[in-house]
Amino acid sequence: MKKWYAVIGNPIEHSMSPLMHSTWIEKEGKNASYIPVHVLPENLEAAVTSLKLLGCSGWNVTIPHKESIIPFLDEIDDTAAQMGAVNTVVRMQDGRYKGYNTDGLGFVRSLEEAVGIDHRHKSVLLIGAGGAARGIAFALKQTGYRQINIANRTISKAQAICDDLDIEAKALTLERASEDLDRYDIIIQTTAAGLNKSEFSMPIGLKRLSKTAIVADIVYNPMMTPFLKEAKRSGATIVTGLGMFIHQGALSYSYWMGSYPNAKDVEELLLRQIGGN
Template sequence: MKKWFAVIGDPIEHSMSPAMHNQWFSEENLDAAYLPIHVLPEQLEDAIKSLEMLGASGWNVTIPHKTAIIPFLDELDTMAKKMGAVNTVVRQADGKLKGYNTDGLGFVRSLEEAIGDTHRDGRVLLIGAGGAARGIAFALQHTGYQTITIANRTVANAEQICQELGSSANAITLKEAEATLGDYDILIQTTPAGLKNGSLQLPFELDQLSTKAIVADIVYNPLMTPFLQAAEQRGATVVTGLGMFVHQGALAFNHWLGQFPNTTSMKESLTEQLGGNNVNR
């Protein structure tokens, strides 16, 4: 029987998850398909019921549902529970829905694939305090990055994550981040800013950015977001969101089907589709 999977979110038009997973299904000779489904926040519960009724084997969850979906799941894996966010749902053999979070580990794998693992003692600035930021923050700490600052428009949201991370993390305003950018070795932009068909406004100006900084964005479409373009113009090393996208997808693929797909060829293929020459630069 043909398996099928999906990605749900709002917006969803920009997502390249269908192209990625359908290519992997073809490469692995699997009889499966993957669909994009636009789900508004108020439709989330009905959408989950529909996915179950129509026999979906699993699905990915993107903005803005990563936290909101949790009450509708039967079980969370340890990391998803700790992060308070889900980006992958598996429909188990008994019909129960189990949530996972592959964003954080996918990001760390992408970051260290680009810059190596010698920067773990550096100062990290996370911009944003949503579901993706939570996942990345916990994965960074778990991997060995200990000095983490989270900047967000609503500081209380950043403070909540920092309290869970422990004494090595602290929360600041976006204005404070803008004024102290030179203090950070790694900047990670986790908000939807720069998303294709979305807002192109920068979270703040990068005038104080160090030329030695490493700047990453989790948005991958467009490949070079306004944030990355501004950082590159100031001499920083930039890491696009495509690596995170591919690695988190590979981890989801593994949760669904018990095997890992080819990530190297996928990054090359998607980079070409997005009109870029280099994934990181």
């Protein structure tokens, strides 16, 4: 029987997940398909119920459902529970649906693939305090990063992540982060800023950005977000969101299929599709 997989989110038309996973499915000769499903926040519970009833073999979860989906799943992996966010759902052999989080590890793999592993002792600033930020913060901690500060418009959300990390993390306002930006070696933009060019506004000012800083953005479409463009003009080393997208997807695929796909199989394809701008 043919299996089928999906990605749910709002918006969803920008997602390259169907292209990526369909390519891996075809290259590995799997009898499966992968589709995008647009789900509004108010319809999330009904959508999860429908996916279960229709026998979906698993799905990815993107903005803005990574945290709010948790109550509607049958089980949560310990790491995802600690992070408080799910981006991958797997149909288990007993028919129950279990949530995982591959965002954090996917990001760390992409960061260290781009700049190496010699930066774990350096100071990190996370911008945003949503599900992606939480997943990345925990993965950074697990990998050995210890100097992690989190800036967010609602500082209580950032503080909640800091409290759960159980390291000397600090919550900051966006204004304070902008003023102290030259203190940070690695800046990671985790909000949805840049997905919609017509509504884009810089999450923080980059006037005090150090030229030696590493600046990453988790948005991958467009690959060169306005945030990264500004950072590049300032002389910083930039890390696009494409690597994180590929690595988190490969981890999701391995949970579903039992085999880890070749990331290089989709990198050039996605680059052509998205472009460098």
